Amino acid sequence: MKFIGIVGTNAxxxxxxxxxxxxQKHFSHQAEIEILELTxxxxxxxxxxxxxxxxxxxxxxxxxxxxxxxxxxxxxNHSIPSALKSILEWLSFNLHPLDGKPVMIVGASYDVQGxxxxxxxxxxxxxxxxxxxxxxxxxxxxxxxAHHAFTPEGDLKEERTIDFLESCFWRxxxxxxxxxxxxxxxxxxxxxxxxxxxxxxxxxxxxxxxxIDNNRIEAIDIDTSGESQGIADxxxxxxPKQIIEGQTLNVDIISGASVTSxxxxxxxxxxxxxxxxNPDILRKRPKAASALNTQDMxxxxxxxxxxxxxxxxxxxxxxxxxxxxVIVVEKFPAVGGNTVRTGGPMNAANPNWQNTFxxxxxxxxxxxxxxxxxxATIDAEYLEDFRQLKAQVTAYFEATKNEEEYLFDSELFYxxxxxxxxxxxxxxxxxxxxxxxxxxxxxxxxxxxxxxxEEIGVEFDKSDVTMPVGALWRRGHxxxxxxxxxxxxxxxxxxxxxxxxxxxxxxxxxxxxxxxxIVGVIGTGMNGQKITVHSDAVxxxxxxxxxxxxxxxxxxxxxTEISDDIKxxxxxxxxxxxxxxxxxVGADLVGMGFSQMMPVSDPExxxxxxxxxxxxxxxxxxxxxxxxxxxxxxxxDALTQAAIDNGGLFYLIADDEIKKTAYNxxxxxxxxxxxxxxxxxxxxxxxxxxxxxxxxxxxxxxxASYNACVENGFDPEFGKDVFDLKVAVAPFYxxxxxxxxxxxxxxxxxxxxxxxxxxxxxxxxxxxxxxEVAGGIHxxxxxGGNSLTDIFTFGRIAGQxxxxxxxx
Numbered sequence: 001m002k003f004i005g006i007v008g009t010n011a012x013x014x015x016x017x018x019x020x021x022x023x024q025k026h027f028s029h030q031a032e033i034e035i036l037e038l039t040x041x042x043x044x045x046x047x048x049x050x051x052x053x054x055x056x057x058x059x060x061x062x063x064x065x066x067x068x069x070x071x072x073x074x075x076x077n078h079s080i081p082s083a084l085k086s087i088l089e090w091l092s093f094n095l096h097p098l099d100g101k102p103v104m105i106v107g108a109s110y111d112v113q114g115x116x117x118x119x120x121x122x123x124x125x126x127x128x129x130x131x132x133x134x135x136x137x138x139x140x141x142x143x144x145x146a147h148h149a150f151t152p153e154g155d156l157k158e159e160r161t162i163d164f165l166e167s168c169f170w171r172x173x174x175x176x177x178x179x180x181x182x183x184x185x186x187x188x189x190x191x192x193x194x195x196x197x198x199x200x201x202x203x204x205x206x207x208x209x210x211x212i213d214n215n216r217i218e219a220i221d222i223d224t225s226g227e228s229q230g231i232a233d234x235x236x237x238x239x240p241k242q243i244i245e246g247q248t249l250n251v252d253i254i255s256g257a258s259v260t261s262x263x264x265x266x267x268x269x270x271x272x273x274x275x276x277x278n279p280d281i282l283r284k285r286p287k288a289a290s291a292l293n294t295q296d297m298x299x300x301x302x303x304x305x306x307x308x309x310x311x312x313x314x315x316x317x318x319x320x321x322x323x324x325x326v327i328v329v330e331k332f333p334a335v336g337g338n339t340v341r342t343g344g345p346m347n348a349a350n351p352n353w354q355n356t357f358x359x360x361x362x363x364x365x366x367x368x369x370x371x372x373x374x375x376a377t378i379d380a381e382y383l384e385d386f387r388q389l390k391a392q393v394t395a396y397f398e399a400t401k402n403e404e405e406y407l408f409d410s411e412l413f414y415x416x417x418x419x420x421x422x423x424x425x426x427x428x429x430x431x432x433x434x435x436x437x438x439x440x441x442x443x444x445x446x447x448x449x450x451x452x453x454e455e456i457g458v459e460f461d462k463s464d465v466t467m468p469v470g471a472l473w474r475r476g477h478x479x480x481x482x483x484x485x486x487x488x489x490x491x492x493x494x495x496x497x498x499x500x501x502x503x504x505x506x507x508x509x510x511x512x513x514x515x516x517x518i519v520g521v522i523g524t525g526m527n528g529q530k531i532t533v534h535s536d537a538v539x540x541x542x543x544x545x546x547x548x549x550x551x552x553x554x555x556x557x558x559x560t561e562i563s564d565d566i567k568x569x570x571x572x573x574x575x576x577x578x579x580x581x582x583x584x585v586g587a588d589l590v591g592m593g594f595s596q597m598m599p600v601s602d603p604e605x606x607x608x609x610x611x612x613x614x615x616x617x618x619x620x621x622x623x624x625x626x627x628x629x630x631x632x633x634x635x636x637d638a639l640t641q642a643a644i645d646n647g648g649l650f651y652l653i654a655d656d657e658i659k660k661t662a663y664n665x666x667x668x669x670x671x672x673x674x675x676x677x678x679x680x681x682x683x684x685x686x687x688x689x690x691x692x693x694x695x696x697x698x699x700x701x702x703x704a705s706y707n708a709c710v711e712n713g714f715d716p717e718f719g720k721d722v723f724d725l726k727v728a729v730a731p732f733y734x735x736x737x738x739x740x741x742x743x744x745x746x747x748x749x750x751x752x753x754x755x756x757x758x759x760x761x762x763x764x765x766x767x768x769x770x771x772e773v774a775g776g777i778h779x780x781x782x783x784g785g786n787s788l789t790d791i792f793t794f795g796r797i798a799g800q801x802x803x804x805x806x807x808x
Contacts, residue, residue, distance in 0.1 A: 309337020424780025
């Protein structure tokens with residue numbers, strides 16, 4: 001038999017380790033015991049999923065393959081150590097290798113009771129739903145006075161103690177045989193036919209049709225129309241495939257899409273019951289063979305890209321366009337990163353197109369405010385641009401003084417807004433602003449990125465120029481398809497169609513460095529296997545660290561506080577991996593203290609896709625007293641701070657006309673959210689006020705005052721000066737919102753060709769970075785819509801530069 005022994009502590013010196021080592025030697029003729037250590041197990045943190053980490057996957061694989069498990073626990077404050085509790089949490093969160101597994105508990109301690117209370121607690125933990133281990137009853141081996149129990153060679157001294165341990169172990173051998181016989185797969189008798197069920201998804205109920213024939217699950221068809229495209233796509237392919245392949249319900253959820261994963265996994269048991277059998281039989285079957293691959297793999301390519309979000313896929317596409325080979329390594333099961341979660345519009349100044357749209361009330365005032373900026377506040381490298389911009393705006397005013405005003409824009413205006421919009425002071429009084437040469441590339445080449453994406457296959461809606469929240473100006477190019485999925489799907493198809501390779505479920509842990517040059521990466525696959533990719537260049541495009549609360553708190557120099565339970569709009573994959581990799585080879589960092597919160601995030605999840613997300617000129621934000629509290633056209637950090645100052649939770653108000661400007665929803669989604677109570681709808685403002693718990697008279701007065709501001713084109717109370725629609729046409733809507741971490745402006749220091757620079761300001765040969773993993777562009781605050789321009793512009797540059805330098 002093969003057993004796994006777990007040392008229940010991460011202490012360097014442990015009598016429980018000595019006990020397991022003795023058992024390993026003493027019982028070597030009866031069973032093989034492999035001892036696993038907790039030293040590298042991360043503290044359990046549900047918000048920072050480490051299920052795919054190398055150490056957790058090691059435990060998962062070893063326990064799955066073993067006949068049984070022996071846990072040796074000390075006693076700390078009448079309980080088990082935190083390190084042991086953490087590994088048990090990880091092995092019952094998304095992974096469940098202990099389910100039905102025979103377990104023997106032993107323990108050693110200084111006290112005469114020999115960890116009896118810790119063992120009792122451990123039994124309770126192992127019996128919990130999610131762990132569901134099969135613990136051997138009775139036969140508790142309690143080694144008291146452990147500091148006197150061993151010889152210098154590590155053997156137990158007392159014969160009586162050894163005799164009792166042998167009795168316990170022999171009983172465990174028999175117990176394991178019996179438990180594993182009971183756990184052997186049972187046959188199922190299923191009624192053939194097609195069965196329809198609904199199961200909970202992220203955005204509501206998901207209809208499923210499961211076809212059964214000859215006692216087998218033959219097909220699982222899922223209606224995915226209600227779910228966000230791109231985010232959960234892998235759920236709808238991988239999970240049904242593994243269920244059908246293995247005829248098993250022993251399937252792991254997909255990281256980053258846990259709600260939808262559980263929905264699909266829970267939907268099939270409903271069908272099994274309808275077909276006349278017990279789903280527990282399928283739950284106890286082994287996983288599908290494709291889910292258990294542990295083979296190490298080695299690859300060779302010209303360029304390897306770390307991260308399959310927008311920046312990584314863009315860099316890969318550019319490498320392929322330049323005629324070279326590329327492999328993209330992504331730690332999550334699905335591609336898309338944060339890009340697939342975006343609202344969609346990207347910034348680019350295109351006056352020829354923008355000038356065809358009429359100006360809206362307040363935009364002229366915003367231009368006047370810009371050119372009235374005191375030159376003394378403009379940093380030297382931006383001063384000449386500012387003076388040229390003043391001349392452009394003055395000429396625009398002159399040209400339109402007797403005509404209807406059109407929408408103004410220019411690369412200079414875009415550059416100055418990016419610069420001034422990002423210029424901030426931290427809480428220690430230090431000023432930061434965007435590096436001029438990087439900001440110039442962003443704003444000069446944004447339109448090139450739009451045109452390049454069109455060549456790749458992204459279709460843009462030319463009928464509307466839009467503006468994401470916090471963008472400051474209408475220059476947003478919006479895809480025809482929904483949200484960021486339009487970019488990701490087109491880029492992924494291009495990469496795969498042109499011979500690029502995308503490896504998912506693989507976390508890059510190490511950069512390969514030879515003679516001062518980066519020549520590849522080493523990663524860990526989903527089952528702990530080693531993945532090595534040799535290359536001539538490495539592009540880091542793994543995103544920022546918005547889903548790593550510990551890292552946010554460690555570097556924060558802007559917000560007064562970042563709470564431990566703060567939500568994020570980010571993919572759970574965005575945990576700073578690329579930044580850490582860069583640091584491992586000497587990379588310099590810039591702007592790490594500045595993170596951005598998205599003020600209009602879902603209060604429960606931090607996501608952006610719920611409710612009604614409309615352009616900021618149609619934002620009406622009311623607090624929990626039913627009053628407006630901020631200029632809704634302001635920057636994201638200003639909106640966030642105002643929301644925090646007003647209790648965090650607030651509501652976005654819309655009417656039926658404003659609803660039509662939302663770019664993240666459909667009537668079906670709206671109806672589902674109203675039914676679920678996450679979006680409020682009423683035929684009168686008074687009724688809407690009552691639904692959200694505010695005084696109807698106050699609320700009606702607030703909306704009347706706002707409508708008057710729309711008519712006048714200016715808001716004297718808060719200074720909002722860009723408006724579009726009034727709140728006047730029933731039904732009326734209220735979307736609950738609360739700030740959540742959205743973007744991290746700091747990262748690896750790069751130059752204009754995306755070379756990663758070391759702390760001496762020198763290029764790290766063979767290493768490039770693009771997207772949110774790099775810093776220096778957005779400084780203290782990123783404008784809405786600029787992240788997409790950033791990833792597509794610098795992603796293209798990274799891919800092109802890497803190829804150009806392959807032959808040098």
